[in-house]
Amino acid sequence: MKPATSALAKSAAILLALASISCPAQNSPAQTSAAPATSPATPTHPAPTPPPTPFNRSVILLDPAHGGLDSGSRISESIVEKDVTLTFAFKLRSLLAARGFSVVMTRDNDAATLPGTPNTPLTLDDRAGIANHAHPVACLLLHATAAGAGVHLYSSELDATPGETFGSPWLTAQAAWVTQSQRLQKNLAQALTRANVPLVLSRASVRPVDSLTCPALVVELAPAGGDNTTLIEGGYQQHVAEVIATALVFWQNQAQPPDRPDSATPTPPVTGAQP
C-alpha cells in the first residue's frame, strides 16, 4: 500500500506544479491590464487561449455622469447635469432593452455609490471598472451641458495602438480601442445627422474614458436650440435616445475587437506615457 500512496502523492505534486506554471498565461489582457483592484480572482481551470471576443455584443454600458454630491454643471436655476444624465440614461436603457440589449448602468439612482456599499461614493475608476468587467460592445458616458446645441460626441484623445498589449497602463487602456471608438463615433454621427440633430464631433480627455476597454464615447447632450429647458423635455431626449439606440443596433454587428497578442508570447508592457 505504501508505494502506491507515495506514487499518488508524487503525481499530485507534479500536477500542482504544472498548474501553477500554466495559470499566469490564462489571464486575459483585460484582466491583467485594465481591471481595477476589484478584479475577479484568477480562474483555476485550464484555458488554452484567451477568449476570442473581448466583448459581449448584446451588452451596452451607460454611465450617467455625476450623481450624489457631484451635481455636475448647472444647466439652469432648477436643472443640474446629474438629473439630466440619469433621465436620459433611463430613456436610453428602455429603448435598448426593447431592442434586445442587456444594459449595464453605473448608477440607477441619484446617489453614485458602489453596489452594496451605500456610503462609499463611486469614483471614476470604479465606473471604468464596472464597464470593463461587463465587456460591453459600446460604452456611452452621458453628460449634459447648457452650452452649444444638439449632441456632442467625443472619443478619447489617446493615440490609437494597433492592438492590446499585456500590462497596458490603466490610464491608457483605451488606446487599443480608439479606432473602434472612432468608428462608433462616426456611426452615431451619421445617424444623428440623418435625424437633423445638430452635432459636434471631437476628441476630449474626460476621465474615465481613457481607462475603458471597450468602444467608448462621451455623449454630451446640449439643448435643442437656445432654450435650456429642452434638455428636460421628454420629446427631445426621447428623439435623441431613439436615434442612438437604432444606431447601436447596427453597431452591434460592426464592432471588431482589437488584435490581441498570443498568450504564449506576452509582449513587454508598454512604457510610454500618455501622448
Added chain:
Amino acid sequence: MIPRHQRILFWCLFVCIVAMGVFLFLERKRARDRIGSLADATPIDAPYSNTESVTLDLASDADGSVTATTRPIALPDEIAPRARALLEHLVAEYALPGSPHPLQSGAAVDDVFLLPLPVIGHAIDTTAKPTASGGNTTIPVASTDPNALQPQTTGGELAVINLRSSFVNAHPSGVEVESLTLLSMIGTLHANLPQIEQIRFLVDGQQRETLAGHADLLRTYPSHDTTIAATVPDAP
C-alpha cells in the same frame, strides 16, 4: 405781487444752485484726472513697444470649432513671460462681449514654468563639500521612471501652466466648453512657441482633477495643432 424777501430768497437759492453745480463739475473733472493719471501708471500691456502678429486659437461653443486668428500684440522676448502673456491675451479675448466662447474676465494664468525635457531630479552630492552658506551641492539625476516624459526633439520643453483658482472656479462646466478652453490654450502655445512639446496644468500650484468637473487636468497634454473645423460626418 411777489414779496421782495421772497425774490431775494429765490435769487440767493438760484446763485447757490449754480455755484454748487460749478463746484461739482470742477470736482468731477479733478477726480477724473486723478483716476486717469492712476490708470496711465498701471501697466496694462507688457512694456514692449514692438507689436507683432501672433496666432491665437480661438474656440467657438456654437459649433465646437477652434480657429486660428492673428492679432497684433506686444509680447516680451523671454519664453515663459511670453507664454503667460499669450494666454492672458487669449482669455481676454474670451471675456469680450459677444465672445463665441464666453469666459469670465480677470487674470487667468498665475505663471508659466518651462522645464527642459527629459525632466530630471536633483540629489545631494555627498562627495562635495558644503557651500559657503552651509547648503549642500546637488547633482542632476536621471529619472528611473519608465514613464518619464521624453522630448520628441532636442531642446523640447514641458510647459507647466499654473492657473488661478479664481479663473478655474468661475469657468463654465461642460465637456465641450472645458475641452475647448484647454485646446485653445494648447493650440495657441503650439502656434507661437514650437519648443513647447508637452503641457501640464496646475491650479494655484496644486494638481486638480478637472477644470470644472469634466476636462482632465491631471494628464500631460502634447502640444499640437488644435484647430478643429466644424465636423460633418461622411454620408453613409
